[in-house]
Amino acid sequence: MPPVGRARKQDKHLPRRVYCKHGAYFFVDPTHKWHFLARTYPEALTALAMRLQAEAPVDTMNHIIAKYEAEELSKKAKKTQKGRRQEFKKLREVFGTTRVIDIKPHHIWKYWHARGETVQARHEIRALSAVLTFARRMGALSAENPCFGLRLPQCAPRRRYVTDEEFLRVRSVAQPMMRHAMDLALIAGMDSGTIRSLERRHLTDEGVLFERRKTGTLQLIEWNDDLRATIEALKREPPQIRRFLIANRRGQPYTANGFEAQWQRAMLRATKPGKKGEPPLLAERFTFHDLRAKSASDSASDQDAADRLGHGDVKLTRDTYRRLPRRAAALKILDNKA
Numbered sequence: 001m002p003p004v005g006r007a008r009k010q011d012k013h014l015p016r017r018v019y020c021k022h023g024a025y026f027f028v029d030p031t032h033k034w035h036f037l038a039r040t041y042p043e044a045l046t047a048l049a050m051r052l053q054a055e056a057p058v059d060t061m062n063h064i065i066a067k068y069e070a071e072e073l074s075k076k077a078k079k080t081q082k083g084r085r086q087e088f089k090k091l092r093e094v095f096g097t098t099r100v101i102d103i104k105p106h107h108i109w110k111y112w113h114a115r116g117e118t119v120q121a122r123h124e125i126r127a128l129s130a131v132l133t134f135a136r137r138m139g140a141l142s143a144e145n146p147c148f149g150l151r152l153p154q155c156a157p158r159r160r161y162v163t164d165e166e167f168l169r170v171r172s173v174a175q176p177m178m179r180h181a182m183d184l185a186l187i188a189g190m191d192s193g194t195i196r197s198l199e200r201r202h203l204t205d206e207g208v209l210f211e212r213r214k215t216g217t218l219q220l221i222e223w224n225d226d227l228r229a230t231i232e233a234l235k236r237e238p239p240q241i242r243r244f245l246i247a248n249r250r251g252q253p254y255t256a257n258g259f260e261a262q263w264q265r266a267m268l269r270a271t272k273p274g275k276k277g278e279p280p281l282l283a284e285r286f287t288f289h290d291l292r293a294k295s296a297s298d299s300a301s302d303q304d305a306a307d308r309l310g311h312g313d314v315k316l317t318r319d320t321y322r323r324l325p326r327r328a329a330a331l332k333i334l335d336n337k338a
Helices: 041-055 061-071 078-095 105-114 119-137 164-173 176-188 192-197 225-235 256-271 289-297 302-309 314-321
Strands: 018-021 024-028 034-038 207-211 218-222
Touching (some): 018 034, 024 041, 034 041, 041 061, 061 078, 061 119, 078 105, 105 119, 164 176, 164 256, 176 225, 176 256, 176 289, 192 256, 289 302, 289 314, 302 314
Antiparallel strands (some): 024 034, 207 218
């Protein structure tokens, strides 16, 4: 029996005190008694929320977060769910037993400082804001969301630019599917989640047509010679009869963790010194997401980059993804011969 409050490795994605055993989900109370919730994860979250609603005050953050997980979080992408649960873990430690109506803007500001004013702290406050907005909808909070108007200082955007030489060096040591994924990130500006979900049905006469995961809008990346060559090379990879374009040897799509593991292997090969003491191929690591920024940075214009990345706001593209220095012509001095 796992200790109360400590999850087993395979249960770390589950809410606190919830465990998966023999194909079903259970809640373990403080007396170490196991209570059956359900056999499917969404039903287990609903049952957990109902149980907590019956046992805990309905106006505490613990209760609101549990209800949010049951009713809202399950609708989000898996990557978002994973990140939110990590953020909720930190929020529960501070605000868990606090009544929603007692949380004030200065409490959130102190939390921001206590968490080091980091990017992660910003994500946690964003998660807190989502829960408090949910609390307003369900009637637990009548005042304005205390997260609004704080104007947290902006963190400096990431500035790592991947050169053509760095791209080619990492590509040369990556396994075949990862090489194709790198090409898609550069040519089409796709993120890893989109690349992992690409199917043959997304290939049309005009180009690659897919749905943006965050906005749900349709995106068409029109064919050019490089994109067509990348797709044709992908089709020739074994197994040739498969649904997903980027897939493992069994033809199944990569999980987020599996894809990241392949990427880290390529990074390790590129940054490892040679056998005879030669310098590594790559001096400084970069992330797979940096390739999406390279696609934007190498574009002809801000608008061209924003269209490829699927951004509605060109400012986001310019400030976060365009990482090359801005160019400007020097001013010609007036001819003062008179």
